[in-house]
Amino acid sequence: MIPSIKIEDYNYPLPDERIAKYPLAERDSSKLLRYRDGKVEDHIFRELPGILPPGSIMVFNNTKVVPARLHFQRESGAHIEIFCLEPVDPAEYATSFASVGRCRWKCVIGNAKRWKNDVLSLYNPGADETVVNMGLKAVLIERDGQTGIVEFTWEDKNPFSRVLEICGTVPIPPYLNRDTEAIDLERYQTLYARTRGSVAAPTAGLHFTEAVLSEIDSKGIDRENVCLHVGAGTFLPVKSEDVADHPMHREPFVVSLELLKKIRDNEGKLIAVGTTSVRTLESLYYVGVSCIEGGSPADVDQWAPYSREYAYSPAEAIDGIISYLERNSLEELKVGTRIIIVPGFKFRFVDVLVTNFHQPESTLILLISAFVGGDWRTIYDHALGNGYRFLSYGDSSVLFRRDVQNLL
Numbered sequence: 001m002i003p004s005i006k007i008e009d010y011n012y013p014l015p016d017e018r019i020a021k022y023p024l025a026e027r028d029s030s031k032l033l034r035y036r037d038g039k040v041e042d043h044i045f046r047e048l049p050g051i052l053p054p055g056s057i058m059v060f061n062n063t064k065v066v067p068a069r070l071h072f073q074r075e076s077g078a079h080i081e082i083f084c085l086e087p088v089d090p091a092e093y094a095t096s097f098a099s100v101g102r103c104r105w106k107c108v109i110g111n112a113k114r115w116k117n118d119v120l121s122l123y124n125p126g127a128d129e130t131v132v133n134m135g136l137k138a139v140l141i142e143r144d145g146q147t148g149i150v151e152f153t154w155e156d157k158n159p160f161s162r163v164l165e166i167c168g169t170v171p172i173p174p175y176l177n178r179d180t181e182a183i184d185l186e187r188y189q190t191l192y193a194r195t196r197g198s199v200a201a202p203t204a205g206l207h208f209t210e211a212v213l214s215e216i217d218s219k220g221i222d223r224e225n226v227c228l229h230v231g232a233g234t235f236l237p238v239k240s241e242d243v244a245d246h247p248m249h250r251e252p253f254v255v256s257l258e259l260l261k262k263i264r265d266n267e268g269k270l271i272a273v274g275t276t277s278v279r280t281l282e283s284l285y286y287v288g289v290s291c292i293e294g295g296s297p298a299d300v301d302q303w304a305p306y307s308r309e310y311a312y313s314p315a316e317a318i319d320g321i322i323s324y325l326e327r328n329s330l331e332e333l334k335v336g337t338r339i340i341i342v343p344g345f346k347f348r349f350v351d352v353l354v355t356n357f358h359q360p361e362s363t364l365i366l367l368i369s370a371f372v373g374g375d376w377r378t379i380y381d382h383a384l385g386n387g388y389r390f391l392s393y394g395d396s397s398v399l400f401r402r403d404v405q406n407l408l
Contacts, residue, residue, distance in 0.1 A: 288317025373402030
């Protein structure tokens, strides 16, 4: 049954001055709020390894943010901003980034009403010769309100990934109320980012330094990766009064066969770095159900966790995926999810969550509430009252799931 949740119940006052407009000088010098069993403690992020349960598996999202925001200009002089969301033709990320000369993407289009059917040229006020030689053009193929399918063409032999690097800018969140700056090229990216595809950073990972990662290793914690490409809608506030009316967008993810076996056999705790890692890991249960019942993995529907009772154990669900991959000689699970995690959700894998502080009335606040048994206000009231910085470049928290016992 789809739960009825009023999003106004997940609002809180967030003054603009509490939103971190820039990152701190040192990634691991941010504040770290520790929450466990209803109690809150203050730490510094570099102390995180000493807080985590030894013998755990810690899962990171190694997606890489692409410079997906492009600025074009009509012959009339009107500026059109195009924000690449996901590839359409070719539809697979790696293939699209490798495309030469042409590709199509689903995009958010700024100033969309002023773009008719004309061909746009890249806005290049400095007449940069490299950009001129690129010859990047954009044509609107389909329109759907503020989004549409855009065909990009360019003249040289560079792949589209290089086109974006030369012509695009890093799409920092709009609530920062500033243009992208040089610092964002480095700091709006995790140290361990590997696979291009995200249009928003998995921001919980922005705090990690090589020193912190090394100390995590020394604590006997197994560091593993998944890859979920973060879409632009992940961090948007819910606009409908009832969460049941809020549509979640699809995000593709990849999990290795090796990690699936480790999760199945894990006797320790599972730590997720970021809400994107949580959504990936918890989606595995429902992918496993589709393998058991349908013979192959299927995308996870938004409301699948609430649609019926499931009799399978987490290990059985993971085994369903492993069996499918081994039957088909595959080393990775590649699938998508629209899962929404709201109060009442049954967590099957994740025990500890490292995450930032999220926007009021967002799906991420709902996830936090579900994870801490509804006690999110205790956490956010403390953060607001004790000088924590909020949102993407803000401070961090490590949350122990409310119903998890005997972690240490």
